Amino acid sequence: MRRRRGRPLNGWLVIDKPSGMTSTQVVGRAKRLFDAQKVGHGGTLDPLATGLLPLAFGTGTKTVPYIMDGTKVYRFTLKMGEARDSDDADGEVNGYSDVRPTDDQLRAALPALTGDIMQVPPVFSALKVAGERSYDMAREGRPPELPPRPARVDRFELIERVDEDTAIFEVESGKGVYMRALARDVALACGTVGHITALRRLRVGPFTEADAITLDKITPNEENAHASPELLRPVATALADIPALALTADEAASLLHGQSLSLVDLMGRIPQTEEGETIRAMEGGRVLGLCRLEDGWLRPVRIL
Numbered sequence: 001m002r003r004r005r006g007r008p009l010n011g012w013l014v015i016d017k018p019s020g021m022t023s024t025q026v027v028g029r030a031k032r033l034f035d036a037q038k039v040g041h042g043g044t045l046d047p048l049a050t051g052l053l054p055l056a057f058g059t060g061t062k063t064v065p066y067i068m069d070g071t072k073v074y075r076f077t078l079k080m081g082e083a084r085d086s087d088d089a090d091g092e093v094n095g096y097s098d099v100r101p102t103d104d105q106l107r108a109a110l111p112a113l114t115g116d117i118m119q120v121p122p123v124f125s126a127l128k129v130a131g132e133r134s135y136d137m138a139r140e141g142r143p144p145e146l147p148p149r150p151a152r153v154d155r156f157e158l159i160e161r162v163d164e165d166t167a168i169f170e171v172e173s174g175k176g177v178y179m180r181a182l183a184r185d186v187a188l189a190c191g192t193v194g195h196i197t198a199l200r201r202l203r204v205g206p207f208t209e210a211d212a213i214t215l216d217k218i219t220p221n222e223e224n225a226h227a228s229p230e231l232l233r234p235v236a237t238a239l240a241d242i243p244a245l246a247l248t249a250d251e252a253a254s255l256l257h258g259q260s261l262s263l264v265d266l267m268g269r270i271p272q273t274e275e276g277e278t279i280r281a282m283e284g285g286r287v288l289g290l291c292r293l294e295d296g297w298l299r300p301v302r303i304l
Contacts, residue, residue: 006037010058011232014204016212017045017053026215030055033218035226042067042238043175043204044126048088051201052212054238059304063238066278066290070205070241071154074171076196078183081165083193085138086124087180091195100164101190109189110156113182118148122180151177156186166197206240235304236287242280243271245291245298252283260297 017026023044031039040061042054051074056064083095101109121127124135129144137144155172162168171182180196187194202209211233218227246269251261263270273279273293278301281288289303 004037006031006035007226007229008058009034009036009229009232010060010235011229012060012207012235012237013055013057013232014207014211014213015053015055016209016214017050018215019048019050022047023053026053027055029215030218033215033227034229040064043072043201045201046088046090046180046199048090048196049199049201051199052204052207052209053201054204054207056238057232058235060235060238062302062304063235063290066242067205067207067238068175070175071203072173072175072177072201072205073203074173074179075159075200075202076169076171076179076183077162077198078167078169078187078194079165079197080167080187080190080192080194082195083184083187084195085143086195087122087178087184088196088199091124095193097192099190099192101192103158103161103167105190106158106161106167106186109186110158112189113185114153114156117151117153119151119178119181119185120148121146121178122184125178149176153177153182156182170202206237234287236280236285239280239287239290242278242290243273244280244282245269245271246282247288249283252281252288255281255288255291255298255300256303258300258303260299263293263296263298266298 015026023041027039027041036057038058038061040056042056042064045053054067080100081097082093084091085094123138123143127134134144152174157170158167159170160168179199183194183196254261276292276294279291281291287304290301291298292301
């Protein structure tokens, strides 16, 4: 078996992504800086976008789905009167409108785009159509018809009206919500067209801007010419929003061997959760894995 190159580092690093880089490029840069074996990210950001891009190292990649499922907060700038094929400033102009809605008209359009909605994704997206990426088809002049998809928007607010053409919005949402589509749709709902000129992610699950570091602040360690592992946050940081259950050493050993534990033996320690919800199993300060309460048992789902 070929030995994997790099250091076996585990944990999370929250990058404040600069505009102009893809999420994949950020992952590659961090992997080189840390000389890490395995790095992934917790939710793609468009090249134009800035803000929080959580990176998972080693066993941290096992917790990526829980970051992806977490609440996200975005702030974007909408330019009205000009449509772009990508729904952001990186695209080609494909429509104009002289209509400029008032602040009240913009606010009146937001309730219909809040809650459980059906959203047509931007044609420049990574969704697959008959095995092809939608953005590849669009670049080749074959933009596909993408069907509406369920999306959850918990909060959609007009933050500032900069001028007649420009408005700033803040959105709190679940996974899989396209901010470019929200910007496009709020403009259309007001009888005009528009696109995003700036987009910033302010929060991902338990991570906020206070947790973020810019790539230029990741400096090599003098001893080994690579970034220090001390910059990484523990794997458990990504699971801070998941209720915790303390186990004894014997219970932990059983769980690590894939055995389910009777809830009768855990009475008094079980956090308030509903049947089927995810639980974070702990032994002291160590996260053992993620489990579910099912049919009177604590069943392991993913051992970390």
